[in-house]
Amino acid sequence: MSGRTGAHSVVEPSPLTRRIAGALVICYALIAIVPLLWIFVTGFKTPPDSIAYPPKMMFTPSLEGYVNLFTTRSRQSPEYMASLPPAETWYDRLARSRNMVIAGPSKYGQRFVNSLVVAFGSTILAVSLGTLTAYAFSRFRVPLADDLMFFILSTRMMPPIAVAIPIYLMYRSLGLSDTWLGMILLYTAVNVSLAVWLMKGFIDEIPREYEEAALIDGYTRLQAFYKVVLPQAATGIAATAIFCLIFAWNEYAFAALLTSGNAQTAPPFIPTIIGEGGLDWPAVAAGASLFLLPIVVFTVILRKHLLRGITFGAVRK
Amino acid sequence: MAEIRIQDLRKAFGDFVAVERSSFTVRDGDFFVMLGPSGCGKTTTLRMIAGLELPTSGTILLDGEDVTFRRAAQRDIAFVFQLFALYPHMSVRRNIAFPLVCQGMARAEIAAAVQEAARFLRIDHLLDRAVSGLSSGDRQRVALGRAIVRRPKAFLMDEPLGALDAEFRALMCQELRALHERLRATTVYVTHDQLEAMSMADTVAVMNQGAVEQVGPPQQIYDNPVSMFVADFIGSPPMNFLAMPGGLASGERSISVAGGQIEIPPPTAAIPPGELTLGIRPEHISFDDAAAMRAGVVAVEYLGTTQLVTLDTAHGRLKARLPAVTSARVGETVGLAFLTQRLSLFDGATGRAIPVRRPMEALHG
Numbered sequence: 001m002s003g004r005t006g007a008h009s010v011v012e013p014s015p016l017t018r019r020i021a022g023a024l025v026i027c028y029a030l031i032a033i034v035p036l037l038w039i040f041v042t043g044f045k046t047p048p049d050s051i052a053y054p055p056k057m058m059f060t061p062s063l064e065g066y067v068n069l070f071t072t073r074s075r076q077s078p079e080y081m082a083s084l085p086p087a088e089t090w091y092d093r094l095a096r097s098r099n100m101v102i103a104g105p106s107k108y109g110q111r112f113v114n115s116l117v118v119a120f121g122s123t124i125l126a127v128s129l130g131t132l133t134a135y136a137f138s139r140f141r142v143p144l145a146d147d148l149m150f151f152i153l154s155t156r157m158m159p160p161i162a163v164a165i166p167i168y169l170m171y172r173s174l175g176l177s178d179t180w181l182g183m184i185l186l187y188t189a190v191n192v193s194l195a196v197w198l199m200k201g202f203i204d205e206i207p208r209e210y211e212e213a214a215l216i217d218g219y220t221r222l223q224a225f226y227k228v229v230l231p232q233a234a235t236g237i238a239a240t241a242i243f244c245l246i247f248a249w250n251e252y253a254f255a256a257l258l259t260s261g262n263a264q265t266a267p268p269f270i271p272t273i274i275g276e277g278g279l280d281w282p283a284v285a286a287g288a289s290l291f292l293l294p295i296v297v298f299t300v301i302l303r304k305h306l307l308r309g310i311t312f313g314a315v316r317k
Numbered sequence: 318m319a320e321i322r323i324q325d326l327r328k329a330f331g332d333f334v335a336v337e338r339s340s341f342t343v344r345d346g347d348f349f350v351m352l353g354p355s356g357c358g359k360t361t362t363l364r365m366i367a368g369l370e371l372p373t374s375g376t377i378l379l380d381g382e383d384v385t386f387r388r389a390a391q392r393d394i395a396f397v398f399q400l401f402a403l404y405p406h407m408s409v410r411r412n413i414a415f416p417l418v419c420q421g422m423a424r425a426e427i428a429a430a431v432q433e434a435a436r437f438l439r440i441d442h443l444l445d446r447a448v449s450g451l452s453s454g455d456r457q458r459v460a461l462g463r464a465i466v467r468r469p470k471a472f473l474m475d476e477p478l479g480a481l482d483a484e485f486r487a488l489m490c491q492e493l494r495a496l497h498e499r500l501r502a503t504t505v506y507v508t509h510d511q512l513e514a515m516s517m518a519d520t521v522a523v524m525n526q527g528a529v530e531q532v533g534p535p536q537q538i539y540d541n542p543v544s545m546f547v548a549d550f551i552g553s554p555p556m557n558f559l560a561m562p563g564g565l566a567s568g569e570r571s572i573s574v575a576g577g578q579i580e581i582p583p584p585t586a587a588i589p590p591g592e593l594t595l596g597i598r599p600e601h602i603s604f605d606d607a608a609a610m611r612a613g614v615v616a617v618e619y620l621g622t623t624q625l626v627t628l629d630t631a632h633g634r635l636k637a638r639l640p641a642v643t644s645a646r647v648g649e650t651v652g653l654a655f656l657t658q659r660l661s662l663f664d665g666a667t668g669r670a671i672p673v674r675r676p677m678e679a680l681h682g
């Protein structure tokens with residue numbers, strides 16, 4: 001873009017506008033960050049500190065929340081505690097200081113792994129299918145292309161949870177309830193329409209000449225797609241993948257309905273921590289903090305692509 | 318190297334006919350320029366030759382072989398796109414090597430071929446750069462490098478200089494022509510810029526609304542345009558047209574205009590009845606106080622060695638290119654003389670040229 005700045009520029013904000021805009025952004029960031037920060041901090045409090053009133057700003061950090069998150073414990077009488085051999089590990093000591101004995105690992109780790117498998121699995125599937133479909137719609141003369149694209153979009157118009165009961169019944173008779181495959185397929189089905197639409201926009205932006213040059217240079221259509229189109233679409237793929245991942249990672253309703261044991265993901269599991277032996281807020285906060293981590297890491301890794309991708313090709317040369 | 322023969326090529330997109338009844342031959346080693354206004358079907362024709370578009374009907378022969386329905390990859394033709402289509406995610410070296418990698422050539426051979434092509438185009442110092450940082454001239458050379466590196470049967474170029482600024486374009490014109498002198502590869506070059514076409518071509522094909530109007534060497538097209546469209550499209554400023562409602566009886570050698578007669582070259586075909594149009598190139602007009610045809614000077618544009626003089630006559634407005642030393646003042650009335658053997662005649666109804674015999678042609682052979 002040529003530099004259209006100057007006294008008469010309509011686009012360039014004045015210094016005052018800039019300052020106001022900056023202040024608003026900072027305010028919004030604070031509003032958004034404070035609850036997250038509170039959760040993060042609560043994860044390092046002891047249970048009494050976490051419910052102290054007025055809330056404690058200064059406290060001695062403790063890993064009790066994380067220990068409680070990852071273990072199951074049983075309360076024992078002081079006599080029994082005294083009869084035990086000395087505690088061997090720091091987390092044993094921590095539990096015993098509350099008159100508890102660690103009985104074994106909790107299910108959190110397993111639930112977290114389930115979440116990773118289901119969210120990343122469905123994201124990879126949705127983005128791959130979406131990219132291929134979008135390429136076909138973008139490059140080939142597909143009969144009724146516009147109607148088909150609208151149909152694909154229309155699958156998003158109904159809130160997915162409206163079909164929860166039929167899906168529940170269907171999954172039960174197909175044996176997909178409470179399985180990784182079932183959850184991956186479900187999230188893929190929800191995400192694929194979004195992926196097609198986003199990727200179509202990105203692929204439309206890639207000039208056909210790139211592939212045509214490759215075709216003339218002797219490559220097949222598939223090779224040209226793989227060697228020329230995919231690298232060009234990396235930005236769009238990254239942006240689409242993040243949207244899909246966020247949905248699949250955070251999804252609660254279907255996960256609560258369709259999973260209970262083996263394939264249960266983290267979102268429906270975290271609230272159940274509250275039930276186990278009183279209101280253990282630090283454990284809940286620890287579970288929530290860890291749960292945020294993969295999305296943060298994934299977004300940070302792809303942030304360069306994301307920034308360019310979300311502007312939908314506006315910055316493309 | 319190869320000869321490209323196009324026969325009755327036609328391409329329709331739905332109801333819209335983009336190319337029709339096109340037939341021409343590109344001789345082996347020819348620098349063949351397709352010239353025409355925007356939207357006349359040049360790119361579509363080129364894409365059909367390349368195999369990127371399938372013709373609705375007609376045939377394309379490459380060295381006598383029918384390649385009409387062959388895939389692009391099997392034609393062994395290189396294509397230089399208007400915006401170069403360099404792969405932005407690859408370095409210059411990988412861009413140029415890309416077609417060779419496809420052929421499964423050995424690494425060392427590829428490296429040598431890329432180096433050679435790059436040296437040939439004087440871009441060997443850029444080989445490890447990313448293409449995104451290059452100037453448009455260097456991009457142009459990289460695109461050419463990718464085309465020449467695999468020694469194809471023919472080069473197709475779609476307005477390869479369209480993205481360059483005017484000054485640089487002239488330089489690249491010379492470079493392209495020099496490249497052609499050295500490689501002697503059959504080249505089909507598309508442009509809508511007549512100066513580019515005239516300065517580079519061995520053969521020019523002028524296209525209009527999907528059809529090829531005239532094919533020939535630049536000078537022939539300039540001197541003997543087959544239609545008013547070609548005459549108007551070629552030359553800057555274009556040929557002047559004077560409407561002659563009186564027509565011409567067969568055998569007559571002059572046309573009557575207001576105030577006198579203009580002598581014309583002898584027609585070699587029957588003259589259609591009805592209105593005629595006289596075509597005069599600006600440089601074939603001179604001032605002659607004794608001449609019967611009078612004109613008023615409307616504007617004078619000084620160009621250094623020559624000047625462009627706009628004149629009003631009883632039959633319409635003319636532009637004349639005169640030596641700068643000729644005195645011409647706005648408001649003056651002057652007499653006009655025309656170089657008889659250079660005049661063209663057109664059928665006023667169809668715009669087709671009426672063939673004439675030019676004494677000069679006899680002299681030059």
Ligand SMILES: Nc1ncnc2c1ncn2[C@@H]1O[C@H](COP(=O)(O)OP(=O)(O)OP(=O)(O)O)[C@@H](O)[C@H]1O
Nearest residue numbers: 330333335353354355356357358359360361362509
């Ligand atoms: N895929 C297509 N579908 C429909 N119409 C097309 C298609 N490709 C080209 N056309 C039409 O065919 C006509 C000729 O197009 P073409 O690109 O060959 O023109 P051109 O001579 O190369 O013009 P320019 O100088 O603008 O590049 C144009 O009117 C264009 O709109």
Ligand SMILES: [Mg+2]
Nearest residue numbers: 359360361475
């Ligand atoms: Mg074109």
